[in-house]
Amino acid sequence: MSVVEAQTKLAVLQRVILPTEAQVDTLPLYVDAGSASGIRLRENDELARSPKLPEDKLQLFSSGGAGVHFDDINSRRSMNVRAGEQVSFGTYFNAFPASYWRRWTDVRTVRLEVTTTGSGAIAVSKSNARGSIQHVETVSVNGAETTTFDLTLVPFGDGGWYWFDLAAGHEGLTLVDAQWTLQEAPRSSGQVTLEITTMNKPDFCLNNARILAANPDALENVKEILIVDQGSKKVRDEEGFAEVSAALGGKLRIIDQGNLGGSGGFARGMYEAVENGSDYALLLDDDVVVEPESILRMLAFADRCKKPTIVGGHMFDLHNRSVLHTFGEVVDPHRIVPAAPHADMEMRHDFSVANLRQTSWLHRRVDVDYNGWWMCMIPTAVIREIGLSLPLFIKWDDAEYGLRARAAGFATVSLPGAAVWHVSWLDKDDMVGWQSYFHERNRLITTLIYSPYPKGGRVLRESVQADVKHLVSMQYFTEHGRLEALKDIFKGPEQLHATLATKLPEINALRAQYDDAQLKENVDDFPAPVLGRGPMGGTPMGLPHKKDLVSWGIKTVARQLVKTPDPDAAIRPQGVLAHRDSRWFRLAHYDSVVVTNAEGTGMSWYRRDPKLLRSMLAESARLHLRLAKEWDELAERYRGAVAEITSMESWKKTFDEHSVDGQ
Known part of the structure; x- marks a missing residue:
């Protein structure tokens, strides 16, 4: 062992994972059939309109495999590939988002380690920001082997992913496990307070607590799981609560407080994370199903960002689980409404219809203004500098916080491969009613x-x-x-x-x-x-x-x-x-x-x-005329008050006034 190797250790950045038996409808997010050597380009893509591009390059090239067999999945880390078939891990949860690591961290080389048994081949590919696929290396394997690939991140300035495919020989091939790693100087991982804000959804909360309890490795650096319960239907009264609480080994704590809305619940999570000495507050909505591996990935990424960075996860549709709601959002400055960062982005992308390798726009890195608080990890260093949430009750608290952080020099990253399934609001109309x-x-x-x-x-x-x-x-x-x-x-x-x-x-x-x-x-x-x-x-x-x-x-x-x-x-x-x-x-x-x-x-x-x-109508006209007249004065007044009303002291006073049983 060299002196350099002796002074470094292997850090896991991302593990290859597979769905559980309860998630059969999510299979396309983890693994799919075949290997891609071409990509379907969108009609408005410049290359797609080029007369020099061969027609056959406009569509995906596939091995023609029979498809992924769910019964070939052995565990969360292992699966079998049947003789003569190919599978690809160039998927949402298992491709490595190289351009995000290239942009926001100092990491410039990663190592892919793939452990297999049986015979076949491992083929590593990458993409660029246009979605063009490039072969990197193919290695034959036979017997029990761990194959490593050292891969540079230098070319990924604007976008692109790494992934690998497996092709099985005559006797079949088994993936034992695979992971993307980094050789680096020893370092301690950040500690996380994982906080869920809930209002009368105890079944969702307990289900997520149960998922977390079943994945203890995801909780290794979670100091505390905090449920801020603002409803009348209490999580602790839900059937099975005692068993789940015991399975979490003393990490679960519930705070009962009056209904202060999402901002009040999430602000409490931020407050407690600062108070207990955590490095991060990981905020979760109550009506979600979490992919627990996301916690490890977000923490690995956030720990290695060049400066404190808010790291968010994506949102999939809970009732149509292969559908990604959005890949990232910015605030349109002229209208102050959420908007897509790029014109070619699709809302509601269905990975069961077009996978990652087939969808060119998914390969361009998306830089955002904010991340929804369905899953968002905020460094406590950021909280200490810019404060807690604005007391806005239910809307705009997450977007406002992202804008405030950006103004103070802190970026937000929506990290691919980290996500929850959330009840979509597209089937709701929250612009009407209360x-x-x-x-x-x-x-x-x-x-x-x-x-x-x-x-x-x-x-x-x-x-x-x-x-x-x-x-x-x-x-x-x-x-x-x-x-x-x-x-x-x-x-x-x-x-x-x-x-x-x-x-x-x-x-x-x-x-x-x-x-x-x-x-x-x-x-x-x-x-x-x-x-x-x-x-x-x-x-x-x-x-x-x-x-x-x-x-x-x-x-x-x-x-x-x-x-x-x-x-x-x-x-x-x-x-x-x-x-x-x-x-x-x-x-x-x-x-x-x-x-x-x-x-x-x-x-x-x-x-x-x-x-x-x-x-x-007359009242609306009167109020809007007054607002236009007093706009500058009001703007100065609100801007000047942000630091005070988002401070730890102001929020503590509010928490104390609305505490339940002295909490």
Whole structure:
């Protein structure tokens, strides 16, 4: 052994993993059939349009294997490859995201170690930022062997991955295990406080605790598993809690506190991580299923970043588990809304339809402004410098924190290969109902603090447009919440802590005033519509042409302001609309209509009220004019208050005021 080798040790950066028996629908995320020597390029890719590119290079080359057999998986680390077949680990969870390590760490060489038994070959490949696949090396194996490959990260400046494929000989081949490693000077790993914020989802929380207990190696550097329970259905009362708690070996702690929303729960996790001396606070949503290996990967990456870095995991759809919701997000500075970092990125990418090697845009490194707090690891060094979450209750807390960290010089990385499965919000409509208050208020607060444009760019204009859309859609409860949000902006940042626990009950108390907030389970709970009494006989209408949109909007609002509703519409709805058809430009033509909610659990009766519309529209205009007039003063006020209201001291006072049983 050389002197250099004696002074270094082998650190595991990423282990090859396989799905459990309960995750058969996630198999394409871990391993798939065949090996790729070409890639399907998108139609808008410059290379795809090049007349010099052979047509056969536009599609994936495959070995033509029979596919991956789930019963060939031996364990989380091992699988068999049948004689004459090939499998690839160029997948979401098992390819190595070389460009992320190249960009954010000082690591420049990694070692791939593959232990096999049987006969066959190991082929290592890499990709570049365009998604072009390049063969690196192939090694034949026979018997029990550990094969190593030393691989440089230097060429991965803009993107690209490493991975390996296995091809079995006549007697078959078994992967015993494989890992991506680093030879480095001895170092201690950071310690993590893993925190879950929950509100009446004890089954989800206990399930994740059970998953963690079943993977003790993932918890080696977890100092504490903290559940901040803000609900009335307590996790500790769930059947099986005592057994799971015992299996976690004393690492589980539950804090009961009043409902302070996501920001209050996550801020508590940050606070406790600083207080107990952890190096990181790992924040998790309650309604997720975690891939426990993600903890090891995020920690290995974060420990080796050039400076303290927020490291987040991706989100897959819990009800369609091969679908990646998004690969990374930035905040559009002109609109202050989440946006894709690159125009060619797809939302909702399904790896069962197109794998990593077939999808060119997945090979470009994606740099983000923030990561959702469904899974996000924040260094306590960052927390000490920039504070805890803004007290925003439920929306924009994660994005605001990423923007604040970036302004202080701390980056956020959404790390491929680290992820949870989360209930997707695409089948929800949280812009309608009680959440509309928090969307409106928190977006405006974020805009006041961070917008680089006068009067917040397009945000005020879009806010007015949203008010008009909700009003012509007869969504009066939603609009009441938005108007309350505008009023509360003028009260300043000083009242944000005080209203954390009170604002949601106040908003929900308004429901009784509005028909559109009353939910019934079945369409038969409403009077039957009269055939042909709705607009165009009840046929759904399309969006007006863009050139006609302004004039159409003026006419529509004018009609709703002055035209008396059909008297019969107050007694019987003019139609019934499925949620997907209940767009504002359709709802605006009705005097009365029953609408299904986004979850499909019930429906509400929308009825047009010109007097209420006039009152709310006038109030919206007045508040937006005032906001535009006072914008600069408010922006200075909110920016100046960030350090104070996100401090450990301010949050401790709030926690103490809303503690349960002295916690």
